[in-house]
Amino acid sequence: GIVNNFSKIVNFYHPKKTILIAVNMNPRERNKRLLSYIKRNKLGKSSIAKWDIQPAKTHLKSIKEADIIFCFGNSFTYNSYVNCGTNQNKIKMFNYGSKLTPPAIKQCKRITNQKKRRFLYLASEIGLRKGFDLIQDIFIRNKKLNFHLDIVGLPSNHFYKKSINQLTNILGEKSTYHGWVIPNSKKHLNLLKMNDYFIFPSIEEGQVGSVVDAISYGLVP
Numbered sequence: 001g002i003v004n005n006f007s008k009i010v011n012f013y014h015p016k017k018t019i020l021i022a023v024n025m026n027p028r029e030r031n032k033r034l035l036s037y038i039k040r041n042k043l044g045k046s047s048i049a050k051w052d053i054q055p056a057k058t059h060l061k062s063i064k065e066a067d068i069i070f071c072f073g074n075s076f077t078y079n080s081y082v083n084c085g086t087n088q089n090k091i092k093m094f095n096y097g098s099k100l101t102p103p104a105i106k107q108c109k110r111i112t113n114q115k116k117r118r119f120l121y122l123a124s125e126i127g128l129r130k131g132f133d134l135i136q137d138i139f140i141r142n143k144k145l146n147f148h149l150d151i152v153g154l155p156s157n158h159f160y161k162k163s164i165n166q167l168t169n170i171l172g173e174k175s176t177y178h179g180w181v182i183p184n185s186k187k188h189l190n191l192l193k194m195n196d197y198f199i200f201p202s203i204e205e206g207q208v209g210s211v212v213d214a215i216s217y218g219l220v221p
Contacts, residue, residue, distance in 0.1 A: 003027070003054075006062035020066035022081070023073070023206040027054035029080035030204045034128060037203055047128050049156035060084075070094055073206035095207060098216040100184065103193065116146045120195040120219065122181075122210045126164060127156030131201035136167050138199075139175070149175040150191055183213075192217040 001009060002021050010018055024030060031053050038047060063069065063081070069091045071078055082088050119139075123130040130153075139149055149171065155161040168175045181188045198214035198221045211221055 003059045003062050007058065007065055010062075010065055017068070018066050019068045019070055020062060022063075022069050022071045022077075025073075025077055025080040025204050025206070026063070026084045026086070027056040027059040028084050030054055031056055033204050037133075038128070041133060043128070043133065043159075046157070046159045047133075049125070049127050049129075052128055052156075066090070068092060071206070072096065077206050096209070096212065098209075098212045100189070100192075100213050100216055102216045102218070116148060117197060118195040119147060119149045119197045119199050120191060120214065121149065121151050121153075121199050122191070122214070123153040123200070124210075125156045126151070126153040127160045129156075129202060129204050131203050132160055132163060134201040135199065136163060138201075139167065140170055143171055143174065147174060150195060151175065151177045152179075152181050152188075152191065154180050189217075192219065195219055197221075 002023065006018075006020060025033070034048075034052055038044070063086060067090065069081065069086065071081065071091050072094050078091060078093055081091055121132075121135055123132075126132050135149075135151075139147075151164065151168070155164055164177055168177050178187070178191070181191065192214060195214075196219065198211060198219040200208055200211055200221070202208065215221055
């Protein structure tokens, strides 16, 4: 299973073989990155969602107890485990694909021949881990350029609810906040079709499913 309650389940059932599903970075590396980012950018504790900072001691115990680790992600995810002392021989790396059926190129009504470029930021949660502060910084700095930004997802806390409102107020017609959009819905697929670029500067991550979906629809990540 995943890291939450992994050790409790193992100690209760005593299975012969245990497999840990790791979809994020090692908790020690994850906490280090997030806390460092908060300090550098003077964000304060209100930016932290209750699940952002992990109970590293408990989770590291689960990682140590696991016989095999199925690690989903890239080299940064892999190295976060190896650098924190996990035996690399028990880490098995995986990537997953998209379930979406890509449309024919002629069906994608892109506007690549025009000066305006469309950017999509699509997250399961909009907050610290998913790099929304970087989104704010990038698009406010470049607000004079000709672009449109679609924002999809729910804020992780009140801090980022205010951040979304602040960004959309500054950008005006250059941005649209859609809230939560059901995956594979008509609106979700239309957002993938109509955008040119997928922007997702996550601070801590494993593999982001929405990135895989976007690439399958021809968006440039």
